[in-house]
Amino acid sequence: xxxxxxxxxxxxxxxxxxxxxxxxxxxxxxxxxxxxxxxxxxxxxxxxxxxxxxxxxxxxxxxxxxxxxxxxxxxxxxxxxxxxxxxxxxxxxxxxxxxxxxxxxxxxxxxxxxxxxxxxxxxxxxxxxxxxxxxxxxxxxxxxxxxxxxxxxxxxxxxxxxxxxxxxxxxxxxxxxxxxxxxxxxxxxxxxxxxxxxxxxxxxxxxxxxxxxxxxxxxxxxxxxxxxxxxxxxxxxxxxxxxxxxxxxxxxxxxxxxxxxxxxxxxxxxxxxxxxxxxxxxxxxxxxxxxxxxxxxxxxxxxxxxxxxxxxxxxxxxxxxxxxxxxxxxxxxxxxxxxxxxxxxxxxxxxxxxxxxxxxxxxxxxxxxxxxxxxxxxxxxxxxxxxxxxxxxxxxxxxxxxxxxxxxxxxxxxxxxxxxxxxxxxxxxxxxxxxxxxxxx
Amino acid sequence: xxxxxxxxxxxxxxxxxxxxxxxxxxxxxxxxxxxxxxxxxxxxxxxxxxxxxxxxxxxxxxxxxxxxxxxxxxxxxxxxxxxxxxxxxxxxxxxxxxxxxxxxxxxxxxxxxxxxxxxxxxxxxxxxxxxxxxxxxxxxxxxxxxxxxxxxxxxxxxxxxxxxxxxxxxxxxxxxxxxxxxxxxxxxxxxxxxxxxxxxxxxxxxxxxxxxxxxxxxxxxx
Numbered sequence: 158x159x160x161x162x163x164x165x166x167x168x169x170x171x172x173x174x175x176x177x178x179x180x181x182x183x184x185x186x187x188x189x190x191x192x193x194x195x196x197x198x199x200x201x202x203x204x205x206x207x208x209x210x211x212x213x214x215x216x217x218x219x220x221x222x223x224x225x226x227x228x229x230x231x232x233x234x235x236x237x238x239x240x241x242x243x244x245x246x247x248x249x250x251x252x253x254x255x256x257x258x259x260x261x262x263x264x265x266x267x268x269x270x271x272x273x274x275x276x277x278x279x280x281x282x283x284x285x286x287x288x289x290x291x292x293x294x295x296x297x298x299x300x301x302x303x304x305x306x307x308x309x310x311x312x313x314x315x316x317x318x319x320x321x322x323x324x325x326x327x328x329x330x331x332x333x334x335x336x337x338x339x340x341x342x343x344x345x346x347x348x349x350x351x352x353x354x355x356x357x358x359x360x361x362x363x364x365x366x367x368x369x370x371x372x373x374x375x376x377x378x379x380x381x382x383x384x385x386x387x388x389x390x391x392x393x394x395x396x397x398x399x400x401x402x403x404x405x406x407x408x409x410x411x412x413x414x415x416x417x418x419x420x421x422x423x424x425x426x427x428x429x430x431x432x433x434x435x436x437x438x439x440x441x442x443x444x445x446x447x448x449x450x451x452x453x454x455x456x457x458x459x460x461x462x463x464x465x466x467x468x469x470x471x472x473x474x475x476x477x478x479x480x481x482x483x484x485x486x487x488x489x490x491x492x493x494x495x496x497x498x499x500x501x502x503x504x505x506x507x508x509x510x511x512x513x514x515x516x517x518x519x520x521x522x523x524x525x526x527x528x529x530x531x532x533x534x535x536x537x538x539x540x541x542x543x544x545x546x547x548x549x550x551x552x553x554x555x556x557x558x559x560x561x562x563x564x565x566x567x568x569x570x571x572x573x574x575x576x577x578x579x580x581x582x583x584x585x586x587x588x589x590x591x592x593x594x595x596x597x598x
Numbered sequence: 599x600x601x602x603x604x605x606x607x608x609x610x611x612x613x614x615x616x617x618x619x620x621x622x623x624x625x626x627x628x629x630x631x632x633x634x635x636x637x638x639x640x641x642x643x644x645x646x647x648x649x650x651x652x653x654x655x656x657x658x659x660x661x662x663x664x665x666x667x668x669x670x671x672x673x674x675x676x677x678x679x680x681x682x683x684x685x686x687x688x689x690x691x692x693x694x695x696x697x698x699x700x701x702x703x704x705x706x707x708x709x710x711x712x713x714x715x716x717x718x719x720x721x722x723x724x725x726x727x728x729x730x731x732x733x734x735x736x737x738x739x740x741x742x743x744x745x746x747x748x749x750x751x752x753x754x755x756x757x758x759x760x761x762x763x764x765x766x767x768x769x770x771x772x773x774x775x776x777x778x779x780x781x782x783x784x785x786x787x788x789x790x791x792x793x794x795x796x797x798x799x800x801x802x803x804x805x806x807x808x809x810x811x812x813x814x815x816x817x818x819x820x
Contacts, residue, residue: 400678401651401678401679402678403678404678404680404698404699404700405607405610405678405699406607406609406610407699407700408607408610408678408699408700408701409607409609409610409613410700411700411701411702411703412610412613412614412617412703413613415703427700431700435680438680438681439681442681462686462687462689462690463682463685463686465686465689465690466682466685466686466688466689466690466696469689469693469694469695469696470685470695470696472716473712473716492683493681493683496681496682496683496686497681497682497683499682500682500685500686501682
């Protein structure tokens with residue numbers, strides 16, 4: 158089971174509270190019962206000794222009390238507070254409260270509490286004492302009882318209080334524990350949010366302003382991120398240097414073969430080598446960035462310099478280049494790769510355009526849609542589908558590197574961008590690129 | 599037209615220089631950043647072709663320094679860095695054009711010519727003043743529609759005066775833009791060449807301005 162840490166902690170806290178509090182309550186209730194019974198028993202015992210002390214026998218051999226306990230409860234009918242004096246199993250005297258009834262003396266050791274039944278099946282608790290009085294051959298038996306109900310009522314009211322206070326305590330404990338856990342785990346949630354931001358590119362690094370135990374983890378994670386970037390950067394610069402180093406001798410070869418007879422074929426070979434070098438250069442430059450933590454690149458800010466470059470490169474042709482780039486739009490593509498992608502498409506559009514190229518970006522739900530249109534001859538519908546799959550055939554008809562669309566294809570695949578070709582309202586080719594919005598969590 | 603080719607690869611630089619020379623350019627070469635910087639600051643070029651990966655001083659920072667110092671001649675970047683971020687950075691630093699290696703040598707020539715024309719406010723390759731027409735791309739000259747053959751030096755001088763029309767050009771400036779740095783001809787050579795051009799064109803289009811130099815004036819402005 159993959160429960161969240163806070164669920165686990167809250168679970169443990171709730172189970173502990175719910176199991177321990179009743180146990181605690183039960184023990185308390187037992188202790189109170191024992192204490193109530195013992196206090197009751199001491200009362201009974203006190204009456205027993207009081208009565209025993211005032212017991213005497215007259216000359217006729219009858220048993221008399223020199224004084225009766227001055228407690229009203231022994232006068233009240235069926236109050237449960239009874240005493241009874243018996244000799245040889247015969248009842249001699251009873252308290253007024255018993256009226257004309259008698260109790261069955263229980264078999265129990267003297268002065269030990271015992272439960273018995275009184276009139277109307279009343280639950281009683283009492284104790285007996287056997288006395289041998291001077292002048293009497295047989296011992297007399299004294300029994301004192303009190304109503305069991307008195308203990309039960311006390312215990313019940315105590316239990317009720319106990320349940321209420323323990324319930325309240327449990328509630329407070331659970332709320333406090335939940336609060337403690339949520340507050341205690343808040344930094345973890347903050348860190349998870351930080352990682353999500355790093356992944357989606359809104360933050361370059363994890364915020365290390367966390368409690369000391371977590372900030373060490375965050376710092377370690379940042380080091381891993383930095384190390385990963387460093388490795389990518391190194392690989393990229395090695396690939397870049399290699400590709401760039403190859404190009405100067407390639408340019409020299411191209412220059413020299415112009416004077417050779419077989420020059421035309423060799424030129425195609427040189428172009429092929431150049432295509433391969435550029436393809437791998439693009440892949441090396443983009444691959445790490447496309448799969449690593451992405452960046453939220455400001456669309457307009459990144460494309461502006463490319464627009465300026467395309468305007469300069471086509472300055473002789475007097476092409477109007479219109480751009481509508483809302484400044485708040487951001488896409489999850491590395492800035493350099495975005496420049497490469499848009500640069501190639503714009504350059505291509507400017508090459509074919511007669512007078513005008515339009516570049517527009519807009520939000521479509523979560524996605525960002527970028528469209529590039531020209532008023533050139535366009536591409537026949539039958540060929541449009543094949544532009545990207547075949548890569549460069551169509552692209553080669555214009556002078557220049559002849560690589561633009563192949564690189565566009567590479568980048569689109571790496572970043573999973575959707576590219577569609579259509580007939581532009583201006584008449585030429587329209588290219589629509591859809592940049593996906595939020596990354597899947 | 600005199601240009602500086604700052605490229606450290608010997609074979610490439612020599613090959614490109616000879617193609618440029620065949621197309622009527624006077625070419626100086628620099629094989630490192632410091633030399634390129636020195637030449638740009640001391641000599642007068644119509645165009646600089648700049649490799650970005652120069653030893654000792656990289657091309658991009660050179661270009662930025664030149665532009666900050668107010669250097670306004672066209673600069674064409676010639677580099678192995680063909681990605682758009684590099685191109686954008688190149689133009690951002692003040693380049694006027696950008697050619698990625700490997701390139702068609704003739705493409706560099708065409709772009710160099712176009713840049714020089716543009717820097718003179720002239721976007722068409724055909725330049726006509728009075729009866730004289732010069733095709734800056736092909737290095738050909740016509741008088742009243744009749745082709746005229748000029749030597750390399752004569753053509754360079756005529757083309758420079760045509761591009762600088764209505765402005766008096768001194769003998770020193772003409773020498774600077776027609777001859778490479780390592781050749782320092784007598785200023786009489788200019789007068790001899792001008793005389794030959796006048797004879798071949800059969801026209802008095804080139805005026806001598808006493809004590810200052812030469813000028814080609816458009817007929818309306820005359």
